[in-house]
Amino acid sequence: MYHVLARHLAACQRTALVALILCPIILVTAAVMPALTILPFLSNGHERVTGIILQLRRWSQSALEHSHTPQ
Numbered sequence: 637m638y639h640v641l642a643r644h645l646a647a648c649q650r651t652a653l654v655a656l657i658l659c660p661i662i663l664v665t666a667a668v669m670p671a672l673t674i675l676p677f678l679s680n681g682h683e684r685v686t687g688i689i690l691q692l693r694r695w696s697q698s699a700l701e702h703s704h705t706p707q
Contacts, residue, residue, distance in 0.1 A: 657699040665692055 668688055675681035675688075 654700065658696070661692065661695050661699060664695075668692070 672685055672688065675685045
């Protein structure tokens with residue numbers, strides 16, 4: 637019985653941790669949306685947009701990879 641409870645709590649802990657970590661990433665993504673809509677029309681804007689998107693992707697991957705708890 638304790639094994640099942642411990643597994644369930646571990647699953648809830650990971651879910652809560654990912655939700656807490658992803659909240660700031662979602663806020664940053666929402667704050668960057670105006671730049672992502674305007675920058676492609678400026679000179680050298682495509683590279684800047686690509687850099688922003690890659691950074692957001694790295695943060696998301698890092699948050700998800702580091703939240704994994706070995707079983």
